[in-house]
Amino acid sequence: MPWIQLTVAASEAHAPQVGELLTELGALAVTFRDAQDNPIFEPPKGEAIFWHETLVTGLFDAETDLQPIIKHLAQSEFFADDFSYKTDAIEDKDWEREWMDNFHPIKFGERLWVCPSWRDIPDPKAVNILLDPGMAFGTGTHPTTALCLAWLDQQPLNGKTIVDFGCGSGILAIAALLLGAERAIGIDIDQQALIASRENAERNGVADKLELYLPEQQPELKADIVLANVLAGPLKELATVIAGFVDQQGELVMSGILSTQTEAVMAAYQTEFEFTPPQQQAEWMMLHGRRKSP
Structure with missing residues (x-):
């Protein structure tokens, strides 16, 4: 069936209440997104974090008369003189098929591919990670993950031990194991991330080489690459x-860093690590360092 969506601009403080009001006014679903395209990554467990300027969208049946709803919103206490809105007609589609069609195999470096399970593998002789898009744990599409995957593709990993700190989907640990690493340890604060990592490791046939821990459970260990x-x-x-996991002469790779944050992050590690020139994709940076000799 066709739909119509009503989107209003709300402040960070009032976004939750505006969402609740849309639901009370008959919205079948309510979503929130940033008006300025600023990312929020993994808010603390149990917390909902909104952007300074949030767009709140209510989805309605196409036959709904939105004018009384718009009038009610405009007169509510959550808006002063800055009430703005827009409406969009949404055609009826097979949304699951539409979503699946948007994801394609992606190549990183010379030999590494990340492939959704419903797509044909482009190069059966390559190193292929089977990984489906999920709950924003990372599938390689974000520049921070892409930078790390491309770096791993170029490394001699045979026999090495890897720590994936903040493992999310497990994509980096799994990539390292498929590229020849002997052992990988994934650490994350989110139990759901560990479940996702375990399932993805099983799908890719490396579960026997991957250990997963919450921070309070992690063992004392040293790795060749962190x-x-x-x-x-x-x-x-x-x-x-993080530095404590790196063995003597071991390597440290860090990403999730904006270009403006590079120097501050390097400063936190520079007494122990010698860094190579940072690598950049869009506004995101990846840092690679090797532990200095004692």
């Missing part, structure tokens, strides 16, 4: 923890 694709804040705050 991958930390998180955000600049945690990278700085947890510098001692």
Whole structure:
């Protein structure tokens, strides 16, 4: 059936109430998105974080008369003189098929592909990771993950131990194992991420080489390579923890860093690591360093 959606601009403080009001006024579904395209990554468990300027969208049956709803919203306490809205007609589609059609195999470096399970594998002789888009844990499409995957593709990983700090979907750990690493340890604060990592490792035939831990469960260990694709804040705050996983002469790869944050992150590690020139994709950076000799 066809639909119509009503989108209003709300402040961070009032976005939740506007969403509730749309539901009370008959919206079948309510979604939130950023008016300025600023990302929010993995908010603390149990918290809902909204953007400074949030677009709140209510989905209605196409036969709904939106004028009384718009009038009610405009007169509510959540808007002053800055009430704005727009409406969009949504045609009837097979939304699951539409969603699936948007995802294609992606190549990283010379030999590594990430392939949705419903797509044909472009190169059966390549290193292929079977990974379906899920709950925003990472499928390689974001520049931060892409930078790390391309770096891994170029490394001699045979026999090495890898730590994937903030493992999410497990994509980096799984890529390392498929590229020859002997052992990978994934660490994440989110139990759902560990479940996703385990399922993805089983799908790719490397579950026997992947260990997964919450931070409070992680063992003491040293790795040849530590991958930390998180955000600049945690990278700085947890510098001692992350650096502690890197063995003597081991390597550290960090991403999730905006170009303006590069120097601050490097400063948190520069006493222990010698960095190569940063790599950049769009506004995102990847840092690679090797532990200095004692």
